[in-house]
Amino acid sequence: MSTAAQAQPNAASPAASDGQFLEALFQPGDRILFRPIESWTENGQKKSKVDYEGTQYQLVGARGQAEQWQLVPGQLATTIKRHNERSQQTRCNVFFGVCPRWGTGGKYDQAWQIRTVRALWSDVDDGTPAEAIERCKATGLPDPSIVVSSGHGAHLYWLLLEPVVIDDGDQRPVFTEFMDQGEGKKKKPRKFIKNENGAKVYIDGKDKHNAPPLSPKAQHVQDILAGIAAKIGGDHTTDLSRLLRAPETLNRKDQRNGQEPVPCRLVEFHPERRYTIADFAKYAEASPDRARREKIGKVKLPAHRRLVPFDRVFRPDEQDKHLGAKLRKELPGILAWCVRGCLDWQRHGLGNPAEVSAATSDYQIEQDQIGRFLEECCTIGSEFKARASALLNKYLQWSGDKNMTQTAFGPELQNRGFQRVVSNGVWYRGVGILEGSEGLEGEIR
Numbered sequence: 001m002s003t004a005a006q007a008q009p010n011a012a013s014p015a016a017s018d019g020q021f022l023e024a025l026f027q028p029g030d031r032i033l034f035r036p037i038e039s040w041t042e043n044g045q046k047k048s049k050v051d052y053e054g055t056q057y058q059l060v061g062a063r064g065q066a067e068q069w070q071l072v073p074g075q076l077a078t079t080i081k082r083h084n085e086r087s088q089q090t091r092c093n094v095f096f097g098v099c100p101r102w103g104t105g106g107k108y109d110q111a112w113q114i115r116t117v118r119a120l121w122s123d124v125d126d127g128t129p130a131e132a133i134e135r136c137k138a139t140g141l142p143d144p145s146i147v148v149s150s151g152h153g154a155h156l157y158w159l160l161l162e163p164v165v166i167d168d169g170d171q172r173p174v175f176t177e178f179m180d181q182g183e184g185k186k187k188k189p190r191k192f193i194k195n196e197n198g199a200k201v202y203i204d205g206k207d208k209h210n211a212p213p214l215s216p217k218a219q220h221v222q223d224i225l226a227g228i229a230a231k232i233g234g235d236h237t238t239d240l241s242r243l244l245r246a247p248e249t250l251n252r253k254d255q256r257n258g259q260e261p262v263p264c265r266l267v268e269f270h271p272e273r274r275y276t277i278a279d280f281a282k283y284a285e286a287s288p289d290r291a292r293r294e295k296i297g298k299v300k301l302p303a304h305r306r307l308v309p310f311d312r313v314f315r316p317d318e319q320d321k322h323l324g325a326k327l328r329k330e331l332p333g334i335l336a337w338c339v340r341g342c343l344d345w346q347r348h349g350l351g352n353p354a355e356v357s358a359a360t361s362d363y364q365i366e367q368d369q370i371g372r373f374l375e376e377c378c379t380i381g382s383e384f385k386a387r388a389s390a391l392l393n394k395y396l397q398w399s400g401d402k403n404m405t406q407t408a409f410g411p412e413l414q415n416r417g418f419q420r421v422v423s424n425g426v427w428y429r430g431v432g433i434l435e436g437s438e439g440l441e442g443e444i445r
Contacts, residue, residue, distance in 0.1 A: 019077030021247050022096075024146065024159060024271040025119055028061030028069035030100035032076075033109065034083060035243060036092035040256045044386075045433050046379060051092045054083065057104040084249055091255045095243035098157075107173035110203075112212050114240040117164040117221050119145070120280060122156045122234035123244060125381065129154040129267045135232040141283075145273040148244075151251025151262035155244050156234075161274045169215035174203070197315065206399075208376065214240075220281075223290045227283030236288075236380060370412050373398055377434055384432030387425055394433050 026032055036051035058079050064070045083094045100116050102108040124132040129147050132154040136144065146157040172194065178187035192200040193212070203211035214222060218240060225238035245251060250261035284290060320326070327334065373395050374380070392409050396402070414420055419429040 019074065019080065020271075021146065021148075021266060021269065022060075022076040022080075023071060024269075025098070025157065026060050026100060027118070028071050030060045030116070030118075031102070031104065032058045032060060033097035033101045033243075034058060034079070034246070035095050035097070036083060036087060036090060037095055037243075038090060038092045038252070038256070040254045045390075046384075048434075051086075051090050054086050054090065054092065056083075057101060080246060080248055083246070087250065087252065091252050093252050094246045094249040096246045098242050098244055099240055103173065106176060109241055110174055110211065111222070111239040111241040112169055112214050112218060113171075113174070114218065115166050115169070117166065117240065118160055120158040120160070120221075120225060120228065120277075121242070121244065122225070122228050122232060123150070123153065123237075123242075124156065124232060124234050125153040125383075126233065127154060132156055132232065133268075139231040141228065141231065142275055142279060143270075143273060144268065145270050145275075146266070147268035148247050149263075149265050149267050150245050151264050152253070154267075156232075158280070159271060159274045161276055164217065164221055164277050166215060166217045166221070168217050170212035172212070175200075205376075208372070220284060221277070223284035223287035224277070224280045226289050227286035228280065230286045230288055231283065369399055369401065370395070370409075370416075374416070374431065379432045379434045380430065381432075382430060385421070385427050385429045386432050387427055388420075389425070390433060391428060391431070 022032065034054075034056040036054040037048050038051070039046070039048045041047070056079070058076070060076070061069050061071045080094070086092070087094055097109070098119065098121055099114045100118070102113060102115050122132075124135070127135070129149050133144065133147060133156075136142070136156070142158060144156040145159040148155040148157075174191050174193055176189050176191050179190050181188050190202055191204040192202045193210075195201050201207075201210050213219075222238060222240055225240075226236075229235060229238050245264045247264055247266045249264050251264050252261045253259060255261055377394055377398055378386075378391075388406060388410060391413070392404070392406055395409065396404060410420065410426075413428050413431070418431050421427045421429050
């Protein structure tokens, strides 16, 4: 394993301030997203509210005389102090985006928009920091560079010698508009991108499938994160837009219901421990998402169910009004081309181009309505449970499917591993309904 400075893995952690933690994860010129979010439980349901006024995109450092980015001493420590002071009034948890943001205003906060990855991470909910470190040792993972006690679990970070630069993805910004829902109702935020003709393409809610896919480089990193989580029992949410708690703040989960805040603090800080992305490449094979994609990709469909994507849009000035007449002149050549194609098909069969395989796989994933519902509207974990009736009602509201019944819905949940429990009604263990999360990018823990 090619690592830098991994000597003395059990040495005591050097003292570090909150500013030094962020300085280890980010470089001058990066933008750090800080998003304060209050989270609480109401009537057995999980709720959250973003403090949009307190949301900040902190530019790290400043330009020096030679136009070089330089750290500003105390800048990030002051930022954390300011968020702590505000959270005393708002009861918000202080979250930050682990990966730098390319721009501000919520326009570059989606996973497919992340362009730089400076560290890998894992969120372990069901164990102490010491237990999380032992899991790493047991599975052969390198010693973490940074270990944080999140208040009810542990956050592990592995700093990279060189950042992963994701330069093969879609670079369009995301815009937000607020749709009128009728008199007396709050306006609903909708997110969209613009296509090559400038038309709006909505990418949230039922239109989530319109969002650009992860690029190959981004998908590789995300598979590594998912594989690491699978190995050590980390949280299943491993997208690149992930939000985690900032150290030296308070875990204020459920404070409005009287829950005492718990400090989120640094346990180990070894910024000299740095690794290459290649040191973790093998963990991509353990990614459940990757296994799911490969499984779907192997499903054989009838020929008429293969999807051929056609993404080319012809502007009016590009349209050839005389194309038919031109093609008629070429009929002998077109016929010869068709005959050659037929002979090739008889010899070698009908191929399946990568674009067709990808489009077909995406189609199958999109058709898994219940899977999408669980991903977008629910939170998964052994500590959660929800009433069967509440889950069905939420699904009907989300999907608009008027034909789904509890008789059909229940087995679908059980097939996905959720335990049916009868106790003062029917419940499903392992799943909870996520309320108040519309418009958030990145999962929070």
